[in-house]
Amino acid sequence: MTPHHPVPALPHEGLIAVIAPAGPAPLDTEKAIQWMRARGHELRIFPGVYEKDGYLAGPDEIRLNDLHAAFADPEINAIICLRGGYGTPRLLDRIDFDLIRRNPKPFVGYSDITALHLAISRYAGFVTFHGPLLNADLLGDKEPPTVTSFFSLLRGQLKAGDVLSHPAAYPLTTVEPGIAHGRLLGGNLSMIAATMGTPYQIDAEGVILFIEDVNEPLYRIDRLLTQLRLAGTLAKLRGVLVGDVAGVDVEALNRLLKQTFAPLRIPVLSGWRSGHCDPNLTLPMGALVTLDAGEKKLMLEQDVVVSL
Template sequence: MNSRLTAPVTYKVHSAVPALPAGGVIGLIAPAGPAELDLERATQWVNAHGYSLRVFDGVWEKDGYLAGSDAVRLRDLHAAFTDDSIDAIFCLRGGYGCPRLLDGIDFELLRRHPKPFVGYSDITALHLAITRYAGFVTFHGAMLNADLLGGKQEPTQSSLLRMLTGEQGAVLEHPSAYPLSTLAPGSARGRLLGGNLSMICAAMGTAFELDSDDIILFIEDVNEPLYRVDRLLTQLRLAGKLERVRGVLVGDVAGVDAVALERLIRQELGPLGVPVLSGWRSGHCDPNLTLPMGALVRLDADQQQVVLEQVVVDTANIKSSSP
């Protein structure tokens, strides 16, 4: 393991990151799988929202099922954080590859250069690691290819941009067209952590596993049949990762029958005695809403709300985009 983690510090409080300023620069990296980037469309999307785009070199590489070698992808991750001209970091896509980077990340370097970092799916591995060892909020949200250039419906884009610019209010909006289900009643306060369920379980037994004490656990997944979702939840339970959670927010589990999933969730999570809210549109779904990982939130399953209880982006000292 990287010597930087021989005496790890686990952060229990996660600080806000600088807000994305008007006219700011979005850095695009590919820390996981490869994808063909339509640079013209990407630039048009970014420019249309008032920003400029910087594409890091690894986006153009391909190493089998990886977007470049581990060294290239790690280099771009570090460079995107340390480059002071970059105001936010977007990921090209998920797939696979992020876990291979974890023991090479310089978390102290990231801690000195906090900025919005956005992605989901395989990017969950980076969310878990950064929130744990760098101590700032990250964002489980839309990626460039599948979401922002993929034609996903609103409020996918507005949810992301409101969150990064500081325009998001305390109550996170959820589209009424997609009803939520209260699977266990109550209200609880805790740090929002989690992401892709398969990736959460893959990190178990490593220095980067989920620190589940006093959290609101968020889970989502895709291409996992019901019995495998059952197996993953059982793994979390047997590992003791559910014993001290304060609440559970269930996102989209794409490809699984909703009624059967709710029955499984009630069986597995009901005995915890904590609020459980299901059906949140975040993850491999359309729309895909942005969630702040590491942020202190209140989960109100009775009112079917997620409420921010801390500032997640700092607009007080926002960087000017002018020369």
């Protein structure tokens, strides 16, 4: 399997862009700037962050222009999204993926931002990061592993062969034991399903699928997984890593996961604290990893960033 390209590491005192490709949220600009300065970085906040158009953070054109400008600007070392919500899929068929491919850099977000992780994976071929949003996570006083995980991956402190740490306070569950090697890809389950049948759907061949969700009762999770099964997506997978599925009973969820994945005879590990949860750990999308569901470990098989 061809690995996705690593991206340039976030350097010491590197500049981080803030964009809002999905929904709006009020931003305490001074708090955001001081928070990031305290950790050695400056912020460049793009115009769409201060826009609001109903449930969107400004008109499509502004959100699209911010996305393009953040990637194109050579001074910017990483990009973090303000929030999720909804709106990212509206941009997909207007994105200049040649521009993005020519300007790889760490791109971070989750929830609705999953649409961009899938699209960049398919059309630009470099690693992105399913990780904290600026408002809800970094400025939201989430547990320390949220910030530690974010910076350790973006700064290159974790290398090929390293095991991604998971807080012992949140035990993981082996749904199906086994070891799998593949590209880690996925994100929000509802968004993965919403892009099926489009040119931006997940390329699942040889993938270790990561899924998480929020505000979806168990029967809807069942429906979404069944959609992926009927589409032939699940049959292509090598393994599954399940993140937080907020609001769903854990035992009931694990029963559903066993029903869904046991016939495929692939390893499934559940309970990874990534997504709409606290802490919210960062995961490298598109990176080659090894999932050992029995030992409850996830190990990097490639460097996800490179120092220039």
